[in-house]
Amino acid sequence: MNYAKKTLLYFIGHTSVGIIALLYALFSSFSGGYREGMISGIIGGFITTGVLGIIVSLRLIKNPKKAAEVEMAKTEERTQFLRMKTGAAIYSVMIYVESAGILVTGLLGFREICLTLAAVLIIKVILYIGFASHYSKKY
Structure with a gap:
């Protein structure tokens, strides 16, 4: 409830x-x-x-x-495990999609879009490293 x-x-x-x-x-x-x-x-x-x-x-x-x-x-433990695995898979795929987006927009000359995607990708990787180090110390 x-x-x-x-x-x-x-x-x-x-x-x-x-x-x-x-x-x-x-x-x-x-x-x-x-x-x-x-x-x-x-x-x-x-x-x-x-x-x-x-x-x-x-x-x-x-x-x-x-x-x-x-x-x-x-x-439930199984549901939480599936949610974590799904999130990790989506994160990995989105890294590749964003990287491809950066390459395509850069080659097509869309500078603002390219820089925005690059900034999002860099922030995502920095946050991933930060949370990974935090949780490795915590658990």
Whole structure:
């Protein structure tokens, strides 16, 4: 039940961000283009996923048996192992995808995109090394 309540609070916050963006769009004056599209995307995405998440969380809270099963599945050792292996595989693949993106955008002459991808890749590798050294000392 604890997991369902945490999820409900998360989605309430998620919906609140969408409502704040909606209020910003209503009370600010900006003319079309990129900003308007960005704000409308934030509004639509946050409010839609937030409301759907609230509905799912409330249904889970109303069914304690299902909530207990979900919480047990979240803390099960096999599930955690699979989540860690999946995360590691995705991380490795994304390193190669970002590296290829850097090469392609560099060769095509998109300097800003190339530098942005390179910065993201460098930050990701630095964070990986930092967390790896932290966890190697901790465990």
